[in-house]
Amino acid sequence: MAKATIDDVAALAGVSIKTVSRVVNREPNVRAATRDKVQQAIDKLGYHPSQSARSLASNRSFLIALLYDNPSASYVIDVQNGILAECKPAGYDLLIHPCDHTDGDLEQQVANLIRQSRVDGVVLTPPLSDNENLVRRLIGMHIPVVVIAPADDSLPCSSVMTNDEEAAFAMTTRLIEKGHQRIGYILGHPDHKAMANRYQGYRKALMYQGIPVDAKLVVQGLNSFESGYYAAEKLLLSNNPPSAIFASNDEMAAGAIKLAHKLGRKIPSEVAVAGFDDIPAAEQIWPGLTTVRQPIATMAQQAAQLLLLQLKSADTPVQYQRVKSSLIQRESV
Structure with a gap:
């Protein structure tokens, strides 16, 4: 036929x-x-x-670009699935492109990509979503752009974020309700500005309960499994170790759990561990990780909706949307 x-x-x-x-x-x-x-x-x-x-x-390519710099495969897959759920029915395909946010030539590289691929719009994920110069470069090229999980609403483009500070406050409060007074905290990568909001939630929960914030219980991580392992080592091998560890993402929390197993610390009776994001591994490891479920796919789908609105009408106003995260209780706390 x-x-x-x-x-x-x-x-x-x-x-x-x-x-x-x-x-x-x-x-x-x-x-x-x-x-x-x-x-x-x-x-x-x-x-x-x-x-x-x-x-x-x-005069369109019907192609949307997803630009990312995140080592977590599960995060990228969730964002991809969320965008595709909205774009496929609308007749758009997705170009997925990794970037190095530390590259001094990042803006020019992205500009070249846009010209070569002729994409109609761009979605940026952390830490690219906090790069104001990159956002303004895209706007200057008349390319619609939406950012996912920026630190705040200060960028001149539409965004979708979650309630990081509020969710971290709730998780810290949960640990306190379980009887923990010395709660270690593993900071996220300093270039991921939304991670600072999670740390503020931890600090505010302690202060609200009248518990002093101890700088010795706060250790820098880099969002990776390995950095979580070594951060937990600093905490658990200290002279006065915490009874609980709250890592600002699940990858680092998993590293902390591995270290606790290696040291023979029982979880959660000797040390409780909590994370943030609810990646697939959170329920696959043992004990299952108590964490904050960040609705990444939903955030990505809403970002795609905002982008498609801009593609339909250049007069679409900038919109800021928030999607709530939720606590997931498992065996690690």
């Missing part, structure tokens, strides 16, 4: 080729009844429009 063409769809639906093109490209101002009739013809004929033809007709 010959491959169906746009002419076949137009003939079956009883409309013009231009109308079919407008439906395929999801352009506005097509009556619902006409759109349904064309879609029925497309489905019956099994018509698949040429991507290059769509691009030429609309």
Whole structure:
């Protein structure tokens, strides 16, 4: 059977080729009844429009770029799935590109990528989502951009974030309610500014309960499993070790659990461990990790929604959306 063409769809639906093109490209101002009739013809004929033809007709690539610099594969996959859940039905494909946020030539590299790939819009994840110069460079190129999990609402673009400080406050309070007074904290990577909000939640919860913030119980991590292991080593081998450790992400919490096992410390009776994010490994390790579930896929899907709104109308106002995280109780606390 010959491959169906746009002419076949137009003939079956009883409309013009231009109308079919407008439906395929999801352009506005097509009556619902006409759109349904064309879609029925497309489905019956099994018509698949040429991507290059769509691009030429609309002067768009129907391609969105996801730029990331995050070593966690599960995080990137969650963001990818969230964006695709929104973009695929809208007829957009996804270009996923890793970046090095410490590269002094980052802005030019991204600008070159945009020109070569002709993407219609960009989604940035941490720590790129806190790079104001990069955001302004994209805006200057007239590229719609949405950021995920920035530290605050100060950037001149739409964003989707979670309640990091509030969630960390709640987790610290949970540990205190379990009887812990000396709670060690493993800081996140200093370049990930949203991590600072989690630390503030930890500090405020202690102060609210009248517990002094002990600098000796706060150790720098780098968001990786290895950094969590060595940070926990500093805490648990100190002269006055904490009875609980709250790591600002799950990768580091998993490293702390490994170190506790190595030292023969029983979890949670001798040391409790909590994390943040609820990555898949959080329920796969033993004991299961008590953590904060960050709805990463939902945040990514909402970011894609905001981006698609901008692509439909350049007059779409900047929007700031928040998605709440939740505590997940498992065996480590």
